[in-house]
Amino acid sequence: xxxxxxxxxxxxAFALLAAAFALLFAFxxxxxxxxxxxxxxxxxxxxxxxxxxxxxxxxxxxxxxxLRHEGELVxxxxxxxxRQQSLYLVMLVASHPSILEHPQAAAAAxxxxxxxxxxGRLATQDPAMLRVQQGEWQQLxxxxxxxxxxxxxxxxxxxxxxxxxxxxxxxxxRYKLMxxxxxxxGFLLLLIILLRQHLLxxxxxxxxxxxxxxxxxxxxxxxxxxxxxxxxVEEATKRLHDALVSNDAARRELQLLANRDDLTGLxxxxxxxxxxxxxxxxxxxxxxxxxxxxxDLDFFKSLNDTYGHGAGDxxxxxxxxxxxxxLRQSDLVCRYGGEEFAFLFPESTVGQAHILVERFRERWxxxxxxxxxxxxxxxxxxIGVADTSHCSIDVALQRADFALYEAKRLGRNRVVVAAEAx
Amino acid sequence: MPAFRSLxxxxxxLSGALHAADLRVAVLVQDEAQVSPQGALVxxxxxxxxxxxxxxxxxxxxxxxxxxxxxxxxVTFGEILPGVEDGRFDLGFGNFLRVPKREKRxxxxxxxxxxxxxxVGSPATARAFARKLGQAVRLDxxxxxxxxxxxxxxxxxxxxxxxxxRELTVVAAATTAGAFGALRNGSADFALLPIRTxxxxxSHDKPRRFGFVxxxxxxxxxxxxxxxxxxxxxxxxxxxxxQAIAEIRADGTGHRxxxxxxxxxxx
Numbered sequence: 001x002x003x004x005x006x007x008x009x010x011x012x013a014f015a016l017l018a019a020a021f022a023l024l025f026a027f028x029x030x031x032x033x034x035x036x037x038x039x040x041x042x043x044x045x046x047x048x049x050x051x052x053x054x055x056x057x058x059x060x061x062x063x064x065x066x067l068r069h070e071g072e073l074v075x076x077x078x079x080x081x082x083r084q085q086s087l088y089l090v091m092l093v094a095s096h097p098s099i100l101e102h103p104q105a106a107a108a109a110x111x112x113x114x115x116x117x118x119x120g121r122l123a124t125q126d127p128a129m130l131r132v133q134q135g136e137w138q139q140l141x142x143x144x145x146x147x148x149x150x151x152x153x154x155x156x157x158x159x160x161x162x163x164x165x166x167x168x169x170x171x172x173x174r175y176k177l178m179x180x181x182x183x184x185x186g187f188l189l190l191l192i193i194l195l196r197q198h199l200l201x202x203x204x205x206x207x208x209x210x211x212x213x214x215x216x217x218x219x220x221x222x223x224x225x226x227x228x229x230x231x232x233v234e235e236a237t238k239r240l241h242d243a244l245v246s247n248d249a250a251r252r253e254l255q256l257l258a259n260r261d262d263l264t265g266l267x268x269x270x271x272x273x274x275x276x277x278x279x280x281x282x283x284x285x286x287x288x289x290x291x292x293x294x295x296d297l298d299f300f301k302s303l304n305d306t307y308g309h310g311a312g313d314x315x316x317x318x319x320x321x322x323x324x325x326x327l328r329q330s331d332l333v334c335r336y337g338g339e340e341f342a343f344l345f346p347e348s349t350v351g352q353a354h355i356l357v358e359r360f361r362e363r364w365x366x367x368x369x370x371x372x373x374x375x376x377x378x379x380x381x382x383i384g385v386a387d388t389s390h391c392s393i394d395v396a397l398q399r400a401d402f403a404l405y406e407a408k409r410l411g412r413n414r415v416v417v418a419a420e421a422x
Numbered sequence: 423m424p425a426f427r428s429l430x431x432x433x434x435x436l437s438g439a440l441h442a443a444d445l446r447v448a449v450l451v452q453d454e455a456q457v458s459p460q461g462a463l464v465x466x467x468x469x470x471x472x473x474x475x476x477x478x479x480x481x482x483x484x485x486x487x488x489x490x491x492x493x494x495x496x497v498t499f500g501e502i503l504p505g506v507e508d509g510r511f512d513l514g515f516g517n518f519l520r521v522p523k524r525e526k527r528x529x530x531x532x533x534x535x536x537x538x539x540x541x542v543g544s545p546a547t548a549r550a551f552a553r554k555l556g557q558a559v560r561l562d563x564x565x566x567x568x569x570x571x572x573x574x575x576x577x578x579x580x581x582x583x584x585x586x587x588r589e590l591t592v593v594a595a596a597t598t599a600g601a602f603g604a605l606r607n608g609s610a611d612f613a614l615l616p617i618r619t620x621x622x623x624x625s626h627d628k629p630r631r632f633g634f635v636x637x638x639x640x641x642x643x644x645x646x647x648x649x650x651x652x653x654x655x656x657x658x659x660x661x662x663x664x665q666a667i668a669e670i671r672a673d674g675t676g677h678r679x680x681x682x683x684x685x686x687x688x689x
Contacts, residue, residue: 059689062689063688063689066686066687066688070686081630084630085625087633088621088624088625088633088634089621089685089686091540091621091633091634092617092618092620092621092686092688093686093688094638095538095540095617095634095637095638096536096538096617096638096688097536097537097538097640097645097646098536098688098689100538100637100638100639100640100645101640106637110637117633
C-alpha cells in the first residue's frame with residue numbers, strides 16, 4: 001500500500017494561499033508604486049526644473065537676439081545720438097542676469113559691448129569707420145546667432161531628455177503592469193485549479209457517494225484527498241455506509257425474530273397471514289390458482305402426556321425440518337397454533353396441492369422421531385386442503401379447517417379436500 | 423417710498439460687499455521732483471525710458487486684476503519697506519531684490535523681472551581709475567573711489583560691506599536720481615545702480631557724459647529676481663497678487679507695459 005500523502009487543514013491551506021496572494025499583490029503594488037513614483041518625479045522635474053530652465057534658455061536666446069538687434073542699430077543709426085542710444089541699450093541688455101549667468105553668453109555679450117563701444121567712439125571721430133568695423137561686426141553677429149541657436153537646441157535637448165525619461169518610465173510601468181496582470185492572472189488560475197482539484201471535485205464525489213449510498217452497493221471509494229477536512233468527510237461517508245449495512249443486518253435479524261416461531265423456526269401465524277394475504281392478492285389479480293391447507297398432528301396431546309413436553313417439542317422440530325426439506329421454496333408454511341400447521345401453495349390447483357400434501361403425509365408417517373430419551377416414535381398427520389382462487393385467506397382456511405375436521409373424523413392420517421360449496 | 427428706499431440701501435450694501443477692500447500702494451520714484459505737491463506723478467519728459475511710469479502702470483494693472491481700488495502713493499525707496507512692514511502700505515512696488523534680511527520683514531510676490539547692478543560713471547573717470555588700478559575698472563577691483571548708491575538698497579549694503587577693505591567712500595542718496603546727481607555734481611566718482619535705473623538715468627542725461635562702467639554683476643545680492651513686497655500676514659493678498667502676475671505674464675500684458683516705457687523688453 002503506497003504511503004498516504006500528507007494532509008493539510010483547509011483553513012491553513014487557504015490562509016497560506018491568501019497570504020501568498022496578499023504578498024504577491026503587495027509586491028505588485030510596491031513595484032508599480034515605485035515606477036509611478038519615478039514617473040511622477042520625472043514629470044515633476046520636467047515641470048519644476050526643466051520647463052523653467054527651457055523658458056530661461058528661450059529668454060536668454062531672445063535677449064541675445066535683442067542684443068544683436070541693438071548692435072545692428074549702432075551701425076545703422078545716422079546720428080551719434082542714435083548710436084549712443086543704441087549703445088546704451090546694448091549695455092543694458094548685456095547686463096541682464098540671464099546673460100550674466102551663462103558664461104558663453106556673458107563672454108559674447110562683453111565682447112560685443114566692447115566692440116560696439118569702440119566702434120561708437122571711432123565713428124564719433126570718423127563716421128567712415130563704421131564701414132571699416134562692419135566686417136568684424138558681421139562675424140560677431142554670426143557667432144552670436146550661432147550661440148542663440150546652440151542655446152535653443154540646448155533647451156530643446158533638455159526637454160527631449162526629460163520627456164524621454166518620462167516616456168521610459170511610463171513604458172517600463174506599462175510592461176510591469178502587463179507582467180503583474182499576467183502574474184496575478186496566473187495566480188488566480190492556479191487558485192481556481194487548486195480549488196477545483198482539492199475542494200470542488202472531492203465535494204462532488206462526496207455528493208455523488210452520499211446520493212447513491214445504499215446497503216445494496218459497496219462502500220464508496222475515494223482517491224486520496226489532500227485537505228484534512230475533505231478526507232474527514234470521505235471517511236465519515238464510508239463509516240455512514242458501514243453503519244447503514246450494519247443497521248440493515250440488524251433490521252433483518254429483528255424481522256426474522258419477529259416473524260418466526262421460536263420452537264420450529266417456521267413462520268409464525270401473524271407473518272404467514274400477512275404473506276399469504278399478499279400472495280393471494282397477487283394470484284387473484286392475475287387469475288392464478290392457489291390452494292391452502294391446514295394440517296394437525298394426530299394424537300399429539302397423548303404423545304405429550306405420555307412422553308412429556310420435551311418429546312412434544314422434539315416431534316414438532318422434526319416435523320418442521322421435514323417440512324422445510326419437502327416443500328417447494330415458494331410454498332408458505334407456518335405453525336398455526338400448538339400442533340396445527342397452515343400451508344399456502346402458490347401457482348397450484350387444489351389437485352396439485354392435494355398431491356403435494358399427500359406425498360408429505362406419507363413421508364411424515366414413515367419418519368422416525370428420536371425423542372430426548374432416545375426412544376424412536378412415529379406420528380401421523382391429518383390435512384384439510386381448500387381452493388383459495390376465488391375467496392379470502394380466512395374463508396379458504398376455514399374451508400380447509402372443515403376438511404381437516406373431516407379427515408380427523410374419517411380416522412386421521414389422511415388428506416381431505418374441501419368441497420367447493422363448503 | 424420707504425420700501426423702495428430700503429431696497430435701494432440693501433442693493434447698495436450688497437454691491438459694496440462685492441467690492442474688494444481698498445489697497446494702499448507705494449510706488450517707487452527715482453526723484454522727489456517726479457511727485458507734484460499734491461502727490462501726483464509728474465509726467466516724464468522722456469517717455470521711452472521711464473521706470474516710474476512703468477512701475478505706476480504695472481501697479482495699476484495689478485490692482486485691476488485683483489479687483490481692488492488702489493490708493494497710490496509715490497515715495498522714495500527707503501520709505502517703502504518700512505511702510506509695508508508697519509502696515510501703512512499693502513503693496514510696495516520698489517523693484518525689491520529678494521534677500522534673507524528683507525524676507526524677515528516683509529513677504530515677497532512671485533518675480534516680476536530680473537535685474538543686475540552695474541557701475542555708472544563718466545568715461546574719463548573710468549580711464550583715470552583704470553590707469554590708477556592698472557586695469558579696466560570693474561566692481562570687483564575698484565579701490566579708493568567715491569561710489570554713490572541709493573539708501574536702503576542692496577547696492578548700498580554691498581558697498582558698505584566692502585568699503586573699508588577697498589578704501590571706498592559710500593555716498594548715500596535717498597533716490598537713484600540723487601545718486602546719479604552725486605555723479606553729476608562731482609561728489610561721487612561712480613554710482614552703483616540697478617541696470618534699468620542706470621539705463622534710464624544715463625539715457626535721460628542729455629549731455630551724455632555718463633555710461634556703464636565695467637561688467638554688470640548679479641552676485642553678492644546685487645542681482646536676481648525683482649519682486650513686489652507686501653505685509654507678511656496677508657497671505658490671501660499674496661495669493662491674489664501672484665495670480666495677477668501670472669495672468670499678466672501669460673497674456674502678454676506685462677510685456678506690453680514694459681515696451682510702452684522701455685525700448686527693449688528683457689525677461
